[in-house]
Amino acid sequence: MTDAHPPTATTPNALLDTLWRFLRGDMTTSEFEGWTYETPALEALLGPDLYLAVVSTFFSNPEEVDKTRDILERFAREQTDMRCECITLRSLDVVDMGHHEHIFKTLDKLASRGPQYWWLSIEVCRECTQPWLIASEERQNDVFCMRRLSTEEHALFLESGTWPSDFDSYGRLLEIGREAGRSVRWVAPLEAGSVRETIADLAKERPGIGLSELCSLLNLDAQTITTIVEDISDDRNIRVDLQK
Ligand SMILES: [Zn+2]
Structure with a gap:
């Protein structure tokens, strides 16, 4: 017999684990919504009131989802041995x-x-x-x-x-930071040695990297980047496409 659809783990620990995957953002809202409907065992874990609140959430309404998420996080923290994060x-x-x-x-x-x-x-x-x-x-x-x-x-x-x-x-780290909404504001980028080092490393890691990509990754304007590139390209093997 092939088991194309293995049963969803329904032990309290497995349910709590899935709950945490949603709470921390590793599971989308629609995946979570589907899971709550497919997992009647959740009622025993959450208790009837909380379970009802969850399954009657209007999941296409972000405010309702936030509210449900807050209640569930309180519940999950109470149920979990939070000796670490x-x-x-x-x-x-x-x-x-x-x-x-x-x-x-x-x-x-x-x-x-x-x-x-x-x-x-x-x-x-x-x-x-x-x-x-x-x-x-x-x-x-x-x-x-x-x-x-x-x-x-x-x-x-x-x-x-x-x-x-x-x-x-290192460029991937800057992309991850950018995707997470981080964008430092440099006060004096021309004086910051780390900006030069990062541009030099990115140009070596990604030869011919474009000016616009450097601007985006470093949150700096084109003039500043161009000045630095011109300054450091003399004595290093730096390849940046200033037209791109
Ligand atoms: Zn830990």
């Missing part, structure tokens, strides 16, 4: 430096990648054992990019030292 983080998340202590206090560094990838580390939560790939993007947006690692990825790293490649590109 891992469960509240998206599988790919961005955490602002300076607002990261409550998350990082349970993380232990397993490894740093080393000089060529100075921004990369793998950290493991000592409370829930969740491993994270972490990039410290401290040149532009001052954020930590975090990616939940699977058991397999963690095991592979322990066995062979294989690093997941998601955050190898």
Whole structure:
């Protein structure tokens, strides 16, 4: 017999886990809506009143969804042993430096990648054992990019030292910051050494990168970028397409 539709896990822990996936943003509202209708076992977990409130939510109304999300988050926090914040983080998340202590206090560094990838580390939560790939993007947006690692990825790293490649590109970190709505405002970009370093690295990582893409990634105007590129391209192997 083939089992094309394996039964949805309905143990309280599995249900709570799915609830958290919605709350932290790893599950879309419509996926969550579908799941609530398909999962009658949810009533036993939530109790009749909360269950009714959830299934009668008008999911196409963002305000109603926000309200339901707030109630569910309160419930989920009560039901969860919150000794760490891992469960509240998206599988790919961005955490602002300076607002990261409550998350990082349970993380232990397993490894740093080393000089060529100075921004990369793998950290493991000592409370829930969740491993994270972490990039410290401290040149532009001052954020930590975090990616939940699977058991397999963690095991592979322990066995062979294989690093997941998601955050190898510094340009990718800037894109992730941009997608998360981070855009630093430089007061004196021409004097900031880190801007020069970032432009130089991006031009090496992506030879021929366009001026407009640099403007977007670094949140700087074309004149400023052009000035810096002209300044640093003399003594380095920098290729930027100033017409693009
Ligand atoms: Zn944890």
